[in-house]
Amino acid sequence: MTLLSVEKLTKKYGTKTIINEISFAFGHHKCIALIGPNGAGKTTTLRMLAGLLKPTEGSIQFESVARNKDIRHLIGYLPQYPSFHSWMTGKEFLVYSGRLANLSKEEATNRADSLLTEVGISKDAQTERISRYSGGMKQRLGIAQAIIHKPKLLILDEPVASLDPLGRREVLVLMEKLKQEMTILFSTHILNDADEISDELLLLNNGEIIESGSLQELRRKYQTAVIELSVEDDLKLYHEQITSIPVVSQTNIERDILYITATDIKTARENILAMATRENWPITRFSVNQASLEDMFMRVVNN
Numbered sequence: 230m231t232l233l234s235v236e237k238l239t240k241k242y243g244t245k246t247i248i249n250e251i252s253f254a255f256g257h258h259k260c261i262a263l264i265g266p267n268g269a270g271k272t273t274t275l276r277m278l279a280g281l282l283k284p285t286e287g288s289i290q291f292e293s294v295a296r297n298k299d300i301r302h303l304i305g306y307l308p309q310y311p312s313f314h315s316w317m318t319g320k321e322f323l324v325y326s327g328r329l330a331n332l333s334k335e336e337a338t339n340r341a342d343s344l345l346t347e348v349g350i351s352k353d354a355q356t357e358r359i360s361r362y363s364g365g366m367k368q369r370l371g372i373a374q375a376i377i378h379k380p381k382l383l384i385l386d387e388p389v390a391s392l393d394p395l396g397r398r399e400v401l402v403l404m405e406k407l408k409q410e411m412t413i414l415f416s417t418h419i420l421n422d423a424d425e426i427s428d429e430l431l432l433l434n435n436g437e438i439i440e441s442g443s444l445q446e447l448r449r450k451y452q453t454a455v456i457e458l459s460v461e462d463d464l465k466l467y468h469e470q471i472t473s474i475p476v477v478s479q480t481n482i483e484r485d486i487l488y489i490t491a492t493d494i495k496t497a498r499e500n501i502l503a504m505a506t507r508e509n510w511p512i513t514r515f516s517v518n519q520a521s522l523e524d525m526f527m528r529v530v531n532n
């Protein structure tokens with residue numbers, strides 16, 4: 230069942246179009262990564278979804294909620310640069326956040342207690358000032374604040390970008406746990422973070438969704454393999470024959486290696502090996518290497 234569907238969402242500042250008619254939908258208990266290079270429009274998109282920025286055009290439809298109704302109670306949002314009242318303790322901050330979310334004092338206190346445990350802030354740390362928290366602890370406290378009202382959708386803007394490896398791990402583990410309870414949409418410009426926990430990817434570039442789907446689907450679609458070939462004598466002697474193979478799309482000699490890309494890597498490999506065996510080529514190296522996920526991302530973004 231669809232939790233959120235977005236149609237032709239557009240944001241313009243003056244004559245400048247920042248987000249251009251993007252459409253997508255996702256269901257319950259999913260983790261979706263909005264991925265794109267700096268300036269792609271991730272923050273602008275997330276702020277529109279969180280109800281903090283008015284779209285110029287387009288619609289955001291949340292489950293069974295009638296159009297134009299306030300949906301903010303269904304959404305939790307953690308900005309890229311959250312600000313905390315650093316003089317408060319973690320617990321005080323959460324109770325205060327709960328009160329702002331219209332919980333009674335008792336509800337806010339109970340919810341703060343259970344959330345602090347859920348996000349892994351120890352009993353001792355709960356009564357310490359936030360100014361003494363590590364980056365990872367602050368981010369986990371920020372997530373706790375964003376889910377204090379039990380939203381169905383948690384939106385996180387670059388939740389791990391500013392963290393060291395330990396903090397990053399803590400937050401990714403927490404997100405993994407939380408996605409059992411709610412849908413998480415988070416932005417990142419790092420493919421590996423998306424790879425680790427997301428079910429689906431939305432690739433944003435220059436304000437447009439240029440690709441979407443599961444990582445597996447995208448890998449299958451964009452995966453390219455490169456054959457690397459070296460021989461004992463001059464590569465140029467074999468080069469022409471290889472380029473005559475119909476599935477070979479590109480060749481490139483760098484130092485003593487011939488790099489071969491093909492539209493059908495399996496056929497290319499079989500053809501080259503058949504030629505080499507028939508004519509007894511003095512091969513010293515033959516390997517098939519998959520392009521990395523980063524290569525795929527760069528290719529999609531640069532298309």
Ligand SMILES: Nc1ncnc2c1ncn2[C@@H]1O[C@H](COP(=O)(O)OP(=O)(O)OP(=O)(O)O)[C@@H](O)[C@H]1O
Pocket residue numbers: 242247265266267268269270271272273274418
């Ligand atoms: N209030 C504004 N007025 C004019 N242009 C804006 C405004 N806010 C954002 N932009 C522009 O919109 C584009 C997208 O910005 P946005 O912050 O959404 O990108 P982003 O993908 O989140 O990038 P980053 O990863 O660097 O934060 C940028 O070119 C930015 O300069």
